[in-house]
Every structure is written in C-alpha cells, then in structure tokens.
Amino acid sequence: MDSGTLDDLDQRLLHALQLDGRAPLSRVARRLETSERTVARRYRRLRMLGLRIVGQPVPARFGLVRWLLRLTCTPDAAGAVADSLARRPDTSWVTLASGGTELYCALSTRTAGERNALLLRKLARTPQVLSVSAHCMMRIFVGATGTWHATRFRTALPGADSGALLAPLPLDATDRTLFTELARDGRATLPELGKATGRSPSSVQRRLERLRAEGALDLSVDFDPQLLGYHMTTQLWLNVTPAHLRTVGETLATHPDIAFAAATTGRSNLVASGVFRTPDDLYRYIDQRIGALPGIQSMETAPTLREVKRLAPALP
Template sequence: MDSGGVDRLDELLLRALQLDGRAHFSGIARDLGVSERTLGRRYRRLCALGLRVVGRPVASRLGLTRWLLRLHCAPDAAGTVAEALARRPETSWVTLAAGGSELYCAVDVRAADGSDAPLLRKLSRTPQVLSLSAHCMLHVFAGATSTWHATRFRPERTPPAADSGAPLPLDAADRALFTELSRDGRATVPELAAAAGLSPSSVRRRLDRLRDGGALSFGVDFDPRLAGYHLITRLWLDVSPARLHTVGRALAADPRIAFAAAVTGDANLVASGVFRDPAELYTYIDRDVGPLPGVHTLRTAPTLREVKRLALGVR
C-alpha cells in the first residue's frame, strides 16, 4: 500500500464501483479473485477515508439544461460568493480556482437559453462579481458532473444525448428515491422502499426505469490525493468546429480526465482532470493534447478548493 493509503486492490474496487455503483460485492469479489469478506473490509476502510457512492440525476434526461458559470470576483470576496452559491439548491458543484479570485459553478435550468435562471440575473447585479460568463453545455463527452474524485475510473455508462427523446417524467416516489440515493447510492432495496413508501418490487421496477432511461447514474466520490494525485485543474480549449467531436472524445478517453464537454463561448471545449504533479500536467499537455489536430489554444486553471460537489437532489 502506498503512502496515499490506496493500493491496487483498492483501485480495482473503486473501478468496479464506478462501472456499477450498485454492483453486488459477491460479483466484484469473484471478478477480482478475492473473498467477499476481504472486499467488505476494504470498502468499509475506504468509506472511513471519505468514499461515497451516490446516485445522481442526468440533467438532460429530466428536461434540464446544465450551464457552467465562470466568475471573476474581487479577491477578498470570492470565498464569500462561493459559499453563497454552494447554499443554493440549483447549483450542483462550486469550485474556487487557484489565485482565489476565479470560481466556477454548474447550475441546471429548465429553459435551454437560461432565461429562467434568476441566479444569472442576481449574479450580474452583485458588486463583488467583476465579470460573469455563462457557458451552456452542448454535449458531455465524459462525466455527468465536474467532480474530480475517482477520475481514474470510467463512468458507469455514457449519459444519453440531450436530444434523445422526451424528458423522463418523475413523480413524488421517484424524487424520494433520488433523495435517498444521493445520500447513499448503495442503499438496500428495503431501505429505499421504506424511504419512498413503496414495495421492494416497485423500487426495483423504478430503479430499472430510471437507469435504463438514462435519468439515473452513480458516481464514486473519493479524494484523489489519497491515491497520489495532487493537482486538480480545469482546461479550456478553443478547437476547430470540424475537430470538436474528435478532440472531445480523445480527452474523454484519458483516465485522468473526469469531465469533458462542448460548451458555448470563446472556449468551446472544457475539461477537468487530476494529475500527480505539475510535471505530469505538462507532459499531458505536451504529448496528449498538443498533437491533437484542431486545438488552437489551451488555458489551464488549477483548483484551489472545492466548495461544493456532488449535490444531486432533484428539484
């Protein structure tokens, strides 16, 4: 086991949970060639270190559009603004960039043009916010959220495109399931049934419907620093339109990239990743991103602090 506290078996367990957050330990143990008891001990230990498996809604399948907000604040106000954004229910994550004056947050709104987002209007009138840009996420190549945790493991499944049919309708019982799964994605069927006031068989049917319909996915939240990855950074790329999809897929294929999406704005591709140190980030830019045809510019913004992450309730 390395100094970060995570060894190869731990990483394999994290990978298995990222592939399917509700996979039975018996099947994972069989695939990894260890006993179920050993796997259970490892899981409990990782939970003590901060591991969470959480259910999360896929915005595009629930009739929502996700926007990425990029704010420049007065240096002494960025932390206060970030904390205020983190308390708002429509924000799913908030991060403060290195330097302390730039922050990012994601917000889900009903109208695709953002016209029904009172948060945007409020921020534009906030004196401490020196500039604000809003970037609509057009297509997500990797990661349904911008959480950096467990970036070395592939998502459970690729979220459907925003135009893949009518939004999936939810009722009160579905919303109750989302609430419980946001607390513990591995909650048992009886626990979910009790919380939602449903029978176990009804819970199973609803889970199948939500997952098969692309509205529910599962995330693994685990601090990458425990595995030796200490540099969290965001990358903004300006890519030729003809190469945008190719470059986006190339970024998403790299296990160091947790999140990549085509967005509106001056930079048409945004990505987030975790690296061991600045040298690894430089090597990634030089050897992996630099040679990609169509990349005109690249800007990086290391993360200073995650103020809010994996806030996954359904409004």
Template sequence: MESGGALDQLDPQLLEALQLDGRTPFSRLARRLDVSERTVARRYQRLRSLGLRIVGQPVPDRLGLVRWLLRLRCTPDAAGTIADALARRPDTTWVTLASGGTELYCALNTRSADERNALLLRKLPRTPHVLSVSAHCMMRIYVGTTSTWHATRFRPAAPAVDSGAVAGRSGPLTGGSGTPTVPSGSSAASATPLTLDATDRVLFAELARDGRATLPELARAAGRSPSSVQRHLDRLRTEGALSLSVDFDPELLGYHMATQLWLNVAPAHLRTVGETLATHPAIAFAAAITGPSNLVASGVFRTPADLYDYIDGHIGPLPGIQSIETAPTLREVKRLAPALP
C-alpha cells in the same frame, strides 16, 4: 492492510469496480477482485471513513434540464464567501475555486429560462465583489456528469466488471465517472424528457444520500413495495435518467494537480477532440460549451510535470487546437451533489 494505514493496490481496484456500477453487491465485487466478501466489506467501510461516497445523480438531458457552467471573477476577499453561497443552492452540482482565489467555477442545472435568468441576470450581477460573470451552456457532455477522477486510470491493475455482474439491473452500464453510456446530446438523450412521479423523486433524494441504499431502505422511504421500487429503479437506469458516481478525494490516491482546461477548437474538429479527451484517463469531465472557449475539461494529475507532459504529448498533437488555458483548482467547495429542481 485491512484497516488504517496507506491505500494499497486493492483500494483503487475496488474504487474502479464501484465506478463501473456503484450498486454492485459485495459478493460480486469479491468474485471480480478475487478476494473474500468480508475483505470487500471491510475495505469499503474503510474507504467510506476516508470520505468515499456513492452518489445517485439525475442526468440533466433526460429530465429536461439544461446544464450551465458559470465562470465568475471576484475580489480576493470575497471569492470564498461567494463560492460558499453558491454551494448552498440546491440547483448547483459543483463549485470550485481557482486562479489565485479570484476565479470560481460553478455548474448548475436549470429547468426554465426564468430559473436561469433569476440567477444570471438578477442575483449574480447585483452581488457585491463579483467583477464579471460568464455563462456557458453545455451543449454536449463527452464524459462525466461530475466526478473526481476517471476509473480507467486504474484499468491495467483491475479486473473488468461485466454488465452481467449486476444483480437486479437492466439499465446500461455507467462509464468511468458514473455517466450512463448514452452520451449527452445523442438521439436518446435528446428524446422527450422523462416524467418523474413522487416515487422517482424520493428515490433520487435517497440515492443522493447513499447510492448503495438497500431496496428495503428505499421501499420504506418511498412507502412502496420493494418490487415497485425495483421497477422504478430499472426504469430510471434503463432510460438513462439516473447515474451513480463515485466521490473520493484524488489526493488520497496521489493526484495533487486538479486542473480546468479551457480549449478553443476549430469547429470541424470539435467532436473529434471532445471524444478523444473522453478516452484519456487523466480527464474526468469534458464538454462542448458555448462561448469563446468551445470545449472545457477537468483533468487530475499527480504533479505539475505530469500536467505539462499531458498538454505537450496529448493535447498538442490533436487537430484543430487553436488555444488552451489552464486553471489549477485551489479548493473544491462542492462536488457531486444532486441538482433536481
């Protein structure tokens, strides 16, 4: 069905191809999906009408930012208001409500101790109706910058998109949820932070609004020539500083059970468990963190029974799992937003 109606098999295939690279031209998408370019364009516009966004995001490690996950417990009457206030902050990337509406999670990027302390030590502790705040530094991100689902859940039905399919692209491919293939915490990600100039910052701002903005559009916004803009894009992507993520409501794909998983893993097995979770189609995000739970993951499932089967069949057998806490997401207040202080 070309417009209106329910999603069919081609829609998730197109979404997966876009996750592999959000700026792939329609002509190349059409060849990979074995449909006409006109069909791809129509499907893309229909998905956009349903909320699809391609979002350009900074990769924190490469830009000298430290990524934090905040866990707040609030009174039930105030959680929504506090979540909305956090969502309006430019340094937050996603905010979700969970656990009966009394707990919320917030991810943010900070450049300095002063930025971190202003929120964690001064603002939040003085906020009425906030009962407790715990801050967890993300030491290593195994999969996902932020995303709503993992592309490989569709891999059996979708043709692969190879690295040579991307026009004007010299950087690494992105993974299932828009994360560069350079893993967070690797030697490349730990290198000297990339310095941004005014053109880079304009590109980040424009790609946050539309990750598929054309080269002429980006050139006009930056006041530079298209060739200059292309060089800046190539540099940002080659250096692993820019990721392109796909934002699409997983409920429209039949996944109604988004859940946060907090795991306590024996230190000797932390890397193994984190890297294993990153290969699971149900997991959109996984990171090693500081605090009592040393690994956090976000999973998307169709039903509570699927969540149970995942814990029983995939989490349970992993070595070193000492405890697990699950917190179903009630409402996503903010997701896939850029955070470039």
C-alpha cells in the same frame, strides 16, 4: 492517511464500484477474486476515508439545461460567493481557482427565467462579483460534474450522453424520493429505499431498473484523488476549430486523466477538468496528449485551489 496506504486491491475495488455502484459486495468479491469479508472490510475503510457512491439524475433526461458559470470576484469575497452558490439546490459543483479570485459553478436550469434570475439579477447585483460569463454545455463528452470519479478506471457510464434527442422523462413522488435518498447514499438498500418511499423492495427494484435503463440515473464514485496521489486538479479551457470539436472532445473522453469534458458556448468552446499527480505530469499531458490533437488553436489552464461543492445533484 497518504496514498501509500491504498494498495492494488483498494484501487480495483474502486474500479468495480465505478462499473456498478450498487453491485452486491458478494459479486464484487467474485470479480476481484477475493473473499466477501475482505471486500466488506476494504469498503468500510474506504468509506471512512471519504468514499461516496452518489446517485445522480441525468439532467438532459428531465429537460434541464446545463450551464458552466465562470466568475471573477474581489479577493475578499470569492469564498463567500462560492459558499452562497454551493447552498443553491440547482448547483452541482463549485470550485475556486486562479489565486482565489476566480470560481466555476455548474448549474442546471429548466427555463430561461430560472437562468436569468441568477445571472441577470442576483449575481449582477452583487458588487463583489467583478465579471460573469455563462457557458451553455452543448454536449457533455464525459463526466457529470467536473470532479474526479475514479477516472483512472473509467468506463462508459449508464445514461451517458449520446446526443440523441429524448423527450423529458416524467417523474412521480416515488421517483423524486428515490433520487433524494440515492443522492445521500447511492448504495442504500432496497428495504431502506422501500421505507422512504412507502413501496415494497421489489417495487423499488423495478423503479431503479427503469430509471437506469432509460438513462435517467447515474451512479458516481466520489473519492478524494489526493488519497491516490493525485494533487493537481486543473481546468482546461480550449479553443478548437469547429471541424475538430467533436473529435477532440471524444478523444479527451478516452483519456484517464480527464474527469470531465464538454463542448460549450463562449470564447473557449471546449472545457475539461483533469487530475494529475504533479505539475510535471500536467506539463507532459499538455505536451504529449493535447499537443498531438488536431484543430486546437489555444488553451488556458486554471489549477483548482478548493472544491467547495461536488457531486451534489440538482434534483429534477
């Protein structure tokens, strides 16, 4: 189904779900000034087209460190390596780019041992992996995964990184079960979550309110951008002078074209993921938006060829 079949109401529904992925459809209908029956019908149709609402833990609230891995593989092995990384529970997204020989992977680790087991042993011993660079995400300005979450309508997400140092949030068995169920369906009903956890719906509601209030739970909208006419997903690797790093990162976070932006370690100290309709739109963005920002010394672009894994939260 092409993008022409999605009208303004569909896009406004995606926007409303981005504001609150668990909002009752009756409330969404009032916001959109239409009937609940119409909203329910549109929501079911979007679900059939691949719409997901995914509950994600905020890694920093659980003492996890986020890493971005950049790997170069032999042409015959990149797909297999990407699939292997996608099967790991500690990865949240994996994409193939640059002619199918380069891939990117987001990884969450709690200890240096967990990190080194992958970087220094497993990948280092894989002969088809020609090079590996690991970039610690020091500050995430926008986005949790690097994939597009209705960013044309983005607002501040609950649990967004403010830079504050917070003690890791303790979890019990009920919290862990909630995260597991919400990863499958962020709009799972209170009775469904109660059955999974062995708790009453009111107890589950209080848990959800606590997790969201403490910035531990994000609800993300996952929808194929190509169905909205966006066919050019691109990784942007920028080298920014230190004095302008924060300004550039925070500015990128306000651009609707940018789904993800983070300050990282490594040769490129700012990485972003952008979604555009056409290559010409990407060119205009680089020329008019990136070119106008202060302190950018160099930039590298890498179009995404295939998303192997996306919006799969690494559970704490």
